[in-house]
Amino acid sequence: MPRPCRAPAGLFDAACPLRYDSARGSRSKDMTVLRKGVLLVGVALLATLLACGRSQNAADPALSAVASAIPSLPAPPAPRTFSLCAVGDIMLDRSVGRMIKQKGCKWIIQEVAEDLAAADFTFGNLESPLSTVGAHDPPNCVFRANPEYVKVLTLAGFDMVTLANNHCTDPGREGYLQTLKHLDRVGIKYVGGARVRAQASWPRMTTVNGLTVGWLAYTDLDFPVDCPSRVPRDLCRHREQIAAVKNKCDLLIVSYHWGQEYWEHPSERQKQVGHAAVEAGADLVLGHHPHVLEGIEIYQGRPILYSMGNFIFDQRQGPRMESAIFQLRYTEGQGWTIQVVPVHLPPTRLRPEYPPPAKRDAILRRFAGYCGRLGTTTEIADGVLRIEARPAVSADGSSAPLTQN
């Protein structure tokens, strides 16, 4: 069946226009000054010659000599880029597990796998541990999935999952450690989890296209959760945690399992924590747990995705089965471009699929409304919602916070 909705080609392979006002450093600015200087010298020489009555004929040997005297400079380096596909909650147990057992790992992800894997990096929230041992009571939301189902993640090209959620320790310590082992086995990185409990909130660092990308993941829920990586009650301490990592990377992404289930708008606490993360240095905040979509806020030019909804889940009710793939592209000095590509999870199939146009557009309009409430300007075209966050250029040319166009 043809896919009724695909992201427009080009977000992940568009040519990157050169800019010289990169907020990252003086190198580009120095190049600009140098090029301007050379140009001025050349213009002055030409003007002198013309004033002396010489011809403008390009074949004039004096003009040729002037032209060859202008040194050619190396082209300035292209800004570095990072493309990311991010999705919400992935649960491979309960009805989804039965569906995978019946249809296979490839079937459950095949409608969207190609687009997920197209980015430099693919990220999601693994809401079900992968273990053969430990507590297991799916009707009461005590999850552990067949470890072989990790193949769903590898087939979709996931590079990293967060384990900082309210189900990571459902099967107990042995089940938790098995989850880490199975992710290690297939080469999928994880953040918000570690063999040593005290290290679960440590950052994971990755290098993509020459950019050092730091990752942090936490839970911040208002009920007791046995998750080893949690937002400290003292947000000052949390800011310090983030600022310390920001010093070690070019780009810092912070993931939060937070908010209220089924709320379509972020709570005050989500806003408080998300804003604190950005103020401390986060370049992007990725949220999940409400099991429905919540809007995107551009705060100080940095996107906060409050909730990315269910990506693979079996809740079978309206908005809980309407979700999206979030395609983000970061360009150094130019900020973020975000494309929201709707997906839905048909109750009889429980897998992400591209919805027919009427449903796709309804999801987009609803999502645009959520973003609008957060002050974010959106544009819907060709079946996707688009958001831009561009850098502001301050009067003194110094690094300025990003703002939305």
Ligand SMILES: [Zn+2]
């Ligand atoms: Zn959760």
